[in-house]
Amino acid sequence: AQxxxxxxxxxxxxxxxxxELGCNYSYGGTVNLFWYVQYPGQHLQLLLKYFSxxxxxxxxxxxxxxxxxxxxxxxxxxxxxxxxxxxEYFCAVNARGNTPLVFGKxxxxxxxx
Amino acid sequence: xxxxxxxxxxxxxxxxxxxxxxxxxxxDHENMFWYRQDPGLGLxxxxxxxxxxxxxxxxxxxxxxxxxxxxxxxxxILESASTNQTSMYLCASRTGSxxxxxxxDGTRLSIL
Numbered sequence: 001a002q003x004x005x006x007x008x009x010x011x012x013x014x015x016x017x018x019x020e021l022g023c024n025y026s027y028g029g030t031v032n033l034f035w036y037v038q039y040p041g042q043h044l045q046l047l048l049k050y051f052s053x054x055x056x057x058x059x060x061x062x063x064x065x066x067x068x069x070x071x072x073x074x075x076x077x078x079x080x081x082x083x084x085x086x087x088e089y090f091c092a093v094n095a096r097g098n099t100p101l102v103f104g105k106x107x108x109x110x111x112x113x
Numbered sequence: 114x115x116x117x118x119x120x121x122x123x124x125x126x127x128x129x130x131x132x133x134x135x136x137x138x139x140x141d142h143e144n145m146f147w148y149r150q151d152p153g154l155g156l157x158x159x160x161x162x163x164x165x166x167x168x169x170x171x172x173x174x175x176x177x178x179x180x181x182x183x184x185x186x187x188x189x190i191l192e193s194a195s196t197n198q199t200s201m202y203l204c205a206s207r208t209g210s211x212x213x214x215x216x217x218d219g220t221r222l223s224i225l
Contacts, residue, residue: 009153034213043117044203044216051211090155098163098210100146100171105155 002027004093006104013081013111021076021107023091033074034092034101035065044090050074061085086111115140117217119204125223132191134220136204142215143208145187147171147179150201150219162187194224 007022025031035047048059055067065076074091088108092101120135138145144163148156148171158171160179168179176198180188187206191198201221205214 006155032211036216043218044205046213046215049213094210096210098144100144100158100161101214102158103148103156105153 002031002093002095002102004091004102004104006089006091006107008107009105010108010110013109015083015111015113016080017111019076019078019081019085019109021089021091021109023074023076023104024072025074025091025093025102026072027093027095030096031093032096033065033067035059035063035074035076036090036092036103037087038090038106039087047076047089081109081111083111083113085109115142115206115215117204117206117215119202119217119220121220122218123221123223125225126191126194127225128193128195130191130194130224132194132222132224134189134191134202134204134222136187136189136206136217137185138187138206138215139185140206140208140215141184142206143184144206144210144214145181146205146207146214147177147187147189148203148205149173150203156203159189196224198222199224 005024033050036044050057058064091104116139146161147159162181178190204217207214
């Protein structure tokens, strides 16, 4: 069975600091990869996705993620965080074919002024 | 824009009650999903459906059932609610495996 590991449960950063959230998955086949964000009181929204092609994927709000196949990783990055990035971030994976997403446990990001 | 609508934002029920959570999507999506979200546990898949009248068990189906009589509607049923089913329930839909899942606002269910 697939599983997704997010290494950090809670990350606290100052505004303008750089962000990197780790995500590793366990599945040997071809996968689709996603990062979702959940702002306080809101529904989950897609930040970015990777299916194939360039392993460096750019998403909304200045976020990007890099797929490293040899490391089974899909880490999320942002060069300079803002207070409005305070949210919970979820990495998700599904195997190719019509399979449901498997989510990590999430990383809570708190950005302080 | 895809709209996934869950019938209630907050719901309070008593143990032993039969509880229905409703989800409707407006984009003719084939696939629909029910997750529960608990602090520190992320999202866990309860049931999903790839087509009308089809259902598949997810990772934690015990104590739940589902119904999909129409393509746009996917209902989650708690047959006999228990306190350990107090949680946030999220519905999602998508058109195919390469496409992202779109989520509703969630139903925060409390079982007393």
